[in-house]
Amino acid sequence: MVKKTGNIVDRGYASQIASLHAALGIAEDYHQVMGLPLQPEPPQLADAGPDMFGRPQQMTPATLAAWQSMRDRAAADGITLLLVSAYRGASYQADVIKRKLDSGRSLADILRVNAAPGYSEHHTGRALDIATRDCSPLETGFDQTEAFAWLVKNADKFGFVLSYPEESASAISYEPWHWCFREP
Numbered sequence: 001m002v003k004k005t006g007n008i009v010d011r012g013y014a015s016q017i018a019s020l021h022a023a024l025g026i027a028e029d030y031h032q033v034m035g036l037p038l039q040p041e042p043p044q045l046a047d048a049g050p051d052m053f054g055r056p057q058q059m060t061p062a063t064l065a066a067w068q069s070m071r072d073r074a075a076a077d078g079i080t081l082l083l084v085s086a087y088r089g090a091s092y093q094a095d096v097i098k099r100k101l102d103s104g105r106s107l108a109d110i111l112r113v114n115a116a117p118g119y120s121e122h123h124t125g126r127a128l129d130i131a132t133r134d135c136s137p138l139e140t141g142f143d144q145t146e147a148f149a150w151l152v153k154n155a156d157k158f159g160f161v162l163s164y165p166e167e168s169a170s171a172i173s174y175e176p177w178h179w180c181f182r183e184p
């Protein structure tokens with residue numbers, strides 16, 4: 001785990017990202033074309049236990065506290081919120097893209113659904129992909145579930161915001177499952 005000195009995008013991180021991009025053949029003007037900010041990694045991560053697939057997950061301590069409160073409140077309302085994924089580092093993101101390139105997909109295709117390393121909100125340890133029962137994870141059909149309706153009504157009380165809504169200005173497409181904790 002690379003530890004960062006606060007939420008400051010230092011030159012070391014920016015140059016690490018630049019070399020990951022060079023290795024993958026990502027254009028130097030990617031962030032300008034996509035209109036995406038560089039996403040710093042957090043100074044501290046807390047263990048959040050296993051996700052819905054049994055994989056260990058991490059997030060910032062404040063995100064974890066907010067997620068646990070929100071999940072418990074939803075459960076009290078009869079709504080099941082499941083964690084799909086939380087923190088992912090820039091080098092992990094590079095590995096995901098590399099695997100897809102190796103399987104023959106084009107870079108342009110991959111970058112339509114995966115942010116380039118350094119530009120995923122998951123690097124911050126504050127973004128969560130959330131699922132529920134009876135709906136495949138990471139499908140836009142999640143927005144037809146009771147869980148999504150509950151989140152739309154209640155998530156902001158816990159500090160969570162839908163990052164990529166349907167009418168998004170971002171180049172990232174609609175992701176009803178992706179919620180980010182905004183530090184107050």
Ligand SMILES: [Zn+2]
Pocket residue numbers: 122127128129175177178179
């Ligand atoms: Zn996500």
